[in-house]
Amino acid sequence: MGVSTRSRRAPLVQQVCSDRPLHKGGICAPTRKEDGLPQIDRSLIADAPAFAGLDAAALDDVLSHALPCRLPKGEAAFRQGEPAEKFFLLLHGRLRVTRLNAQGQQILVRFVNPDDLFGVAMAIQSPVYPGTAEAAVDSLALAWPNSAWAGMIARHPTLAVNTMRALGARLQDSQQRILDLSTQKVEQRIAGAVLRLARQAGRPSEAGVKIDFPLSRQDLAEMTASTLYTVSRTLSAWEAFGLVEAGRQSLTVRDAPGLQAIADAEG
Amino acid sequence: MGVSTRSRRAPLVQQVCSDRPLHKGGICAPTRKEDGLPQIDRSLIADAPAFAGLDAAALDDVLSHALPCRLPKGEAAFRQGEPAEKFFLLLHGRLRVTRLNAQGQQILVRFVNPDDLFGVAMAIQSPVYPGTAEAAVDSLALAWPNSAWAGMIARHPTLAVNTMRALGARLQDSQQRILDLSTQKVEQRIAGAVLRLARQAGRPSEAGVKIDFPLSRQDLAEMTASTLYTVSRTLSAWEAFGLVEAGRQSLTVRDAPGLQAIADAEG
DNA sequence: CGTACCCTTGATATTCATCAAGCATTGTGG
C-alpha cells in the first residue's frame, strides 16, 4: 500500500495515490470573452452550435423572434410541470436543471452553460417542462415562443439538424451517466462529476482549476446519486491527499490526473 | 402489517400487498399483425413514427436506399466500437442493446421494438457505435448506409424533425431512468422495468400479460443496476404474492396494478 | 449579534452485492 492513513473513508484515493508522483493541472476550459452590457446582436448567437451554419440574414431572422431574459441568481426560467411555452439559449451565466420524482426527491440533471439550448420541451413533444431551470449565478438568456419554432425550422432546416445533434449529445451524456450509476462506486462517480464540471466551467487559478460558480456538497450529491454526507467525507479525504481544495460552495481541482485515476479505477 | 411471511426479501411487496384486493390485468399491448414473408414494400415502413408525414413517393424514395437485414437470434447488427456505417429500422423481432464500460461491466441500454430506429450514431455525430445491438429473437431490419442520410433529410425535411422527436423521447426515457436509479430502491426499479417491458412487449395470455421474448434474470439485473441474485429473490417473492409468474427466461405479469404500487411506493 | 445556511465527523443501520452450493431444464453428442 505504501501510504498509511487513519482516514476511514477514501479507499480509492489511498489505492490510487500511493506511490504516484504528484502532477499539476491538465484541465483548462477555454476562456470566454466577457461581454459587457449585452445588446441583441447577431454576434451574440453566432458562436452557438445551435445556430451553426446559418448566414447573417438567417441569424437576424432568428433573432427577430427572440426576447432577452434576465435571470438573477436563484430565479427560475421555468419550473417542472409548467406548460412549456418557450425555449431558451443561455448567453451568460449558469443554470441548474433539477428534476423531482413523485416522492419529492430531487436530482440535478445538468448545469446549463453559455451557448447551450435549454427548455426545448417542444423538441420532445412534451406539453410541460420536465424539470426546473434556475440560475446558479446571475444569468442572461434569449427566449423564443414555441410558436416561432415551426416557422424557424421551415425557413432554416439546418436548425432541425443542429437541434437533433444537440439532443443526440445529451442522449449520449445521459446514457454514459446511466452506465456510471450502474457500474461505478460513489467515489468514482463524484470524481467523474467534478472532472466534467472542471472541464465545462473551470477557470485557471493559482491553486489549480476552480469551478466557476457556487457548488454545494448537496449539488454534487444530487448529481451522483449520493448524499451530502458522503460527498463531504469524500472531498475531505481528497483534500488530505492534495487532489482538490474544497471550500464553502467552492471547489478547486489541483490534480486532475489524480481524480481521473480514481474515476478510472477498477470498482 | 396484516400479512406475515418468513420470506427475508420483499419488504415492499409485503407492505404494498397487505390488505389490498387482488386485481387482474390492466396492461395490454396492441397486438401486431404477423407478417408472413416480408417483401420490401412501402407498407412495411409507413407505420413507423420515423417516417410519419411522408407521402408514398417519399416512402419509395426512402426505401430505394434500404437493404433488408436478417438477424437470426443471437446475431449482432453491430457491435460497440465498430465504425458506424449504417442505421436501421426494426421491422420484426426484438433487439437487445448493451453497453460496456472500460472495466467490462455491461448494462442493458434498451430493447428495440418493431418500428424503432436504432444505430443512429450519425445523428449524434459519433463515428462509432456506442453500444452493441443483438437479436433477442429472430429479427428483420432495414439498413441504410449513413451516406444516404444527408440526401434523405435534404429531400424530406420531415425526417429530421421525426428523428429529433425520436431522440427526444429517448432522452426523456434516459433521464427518467437516471431519476429512478438515483432515487428508487432496487425492488422499485425492477417493478418499473417489468411494467415497461409488459407495456412494450406484452402479449395477453391465460395467466396475464406475458413478455414476448426470452428475458433472463441477468437481463433484468443489467436493466436495473442490480444483480441476478437480487432479481431472482425479488421475483420469487412477487410470485409468492401472486404478482407475477416467473419461469426460465419467461415472465408473466399477473397483477400490473400491484407492481405499479410497488414502483410508486415511498422508498 | 444572531440566525440561517453550509459543512464536518462519528456512530449506527440498512440495503444489497458477493460468495457458495446445489437444483432444474435444455440441448447435444455418443
Place this chain on the structure above:
DNA sequence: CCACAATGCTTGATGAATATCAAGGGTACG
C-alpha cells in the same frame, strides 16, 4: 435415446458500501 454438459435459476450466509441519524462548528449575511 440416454448421459452429461451447459445454462439458467434458487436460496442461504456473509460482508461491504453507503445511507441515515445525531451533534456540533464555522461563516456569511441581515
